[in-house]
Amino acid sequence: MSLQVYTFRPNWGLPAGGPFDLKLLSWLNLAGIPYEQKFEDDTRKAPKKKNPWVLLDGEPMGDTELIIDLLSRRHGIDLDAGLSPAQKAVGHAWRRAFEEHFHQVLEWELLVHQAGAQFMKADMRATMPPVIGPVVFTMMQSHMRKQLYARGIGRHSPDVIAAKGKADIDAFAAYLGDRPFMFGDQPRSYDAAVFGLLAPTVYWPMQTPVAQHARSVGAIKAYCDRMKERCFEDVAATRLKTG
Ligand SMILES: N[C@@H](CCC(=O)N[C@@H](CS)C(=O)NCC(=O)O)C(=O)O
Known part of the structure; x- marks a missing residue:
């Protein structure tokens, strides 16, 4: 199998x-599936005009949920094995909350909120x-504003958007409690989704209200650090060891 993953x-x-x-x-790293990462910032090249996308045995495919479902079936890998139907339903609801609601807050903070836009513009100017x-920033901002x-x-005021984003963060922190991952000691597919959406607010240095709040909630920062270590740092160390 050949798998190329196109990311920002x-x-x-x-x-x-x-x-x-x-x-x-x-x-992919939790599942132990090998892939080659390619960098492409232009989403117009993607099959669904959204980032990321993959070439799976040369076939383009978009949408992370569909990609993960297909690869799970092909490789017989289920990170959610052993969870009860009720736990899977809870995981599903959290994934949807972060991907469909929190994602909007994140994009609004990054591209429309003055502090986020300033940060993003400076980053694009530098890179x-x-x-x-x-010029690219202005086009992107106008496209995302409409979207x-x-x-x-x-449609909401900045205060309402900040309150909505903080409510997602606080609810997730309350749900996690003192568990290392959503359903115990090992990260599941749902953790990959929530972490993906949380990580930018925690690690990108933008000075926006929800991002600042996320960094200040100990349980959220610790959860992201654990996921980052498990998904990226441990994997890099294993690759180095095994060559
Ligand atoms: N449901 C999609 C969502 C992907 C998505 O929203 N990607 C954003 C970047 S975070 C994007 O490409 N936006 C560009 C646009 O909508 O024009 C998935 O799971 O892959």
Whole structure:
């Protein structure tokens, strides 16, 4: 099997610059499935015009949930084996909450909130050719502003958006309690999804209200550190050891 994973370029100490990239890479590393990572920031090249996407035996495929389902079946790997139907339902609900709601808050903070937009623009200026960075940022901001209005979050005031995002963070911290991962000692597919969406708020240095709040909640920061270590640092160390 050949698997190429197209992600945004790495940044801020993480192996890729997008939340769904981090979800997919975390899942692949936990599942032990080998892949080659390619960097592509232009989502227009993706089969569904969304990042990330893969080439699986040369066939393009988008949407992390569909990719994970297919690879799970092909490899006979189920990170959720042993969970009860009720636990899977809870995991499913958390995944949806983070991917469908929290994702909107994250994108709004990053591209529309003044502090996020400033941070993102500076990053693009530093990593793209002169003049191009600010132009690409302006186009991206206008596209995402429309998309976030259509999805719903962009219709609210900044205070309401901050309150909604913080409510997701606090609810997840309360749910986790003192468990290392969502369902105990080992990370499941649901952890890969929630971590992917949480990691940018925790590790990217943007000074926006929900990101600052996420960093200040000890259980959230510790959960992300555990996932980062398990999904990326341990895997890198094992690869080094086994060559
Ligand atoms: N359901 C998709 C969501 C992917 C997604 O929303 N990606 C964002 C980046 S975080 C994107 O490509 N947005 C560009 C756009 O919508 O134009 C998945 O699981 O892969």
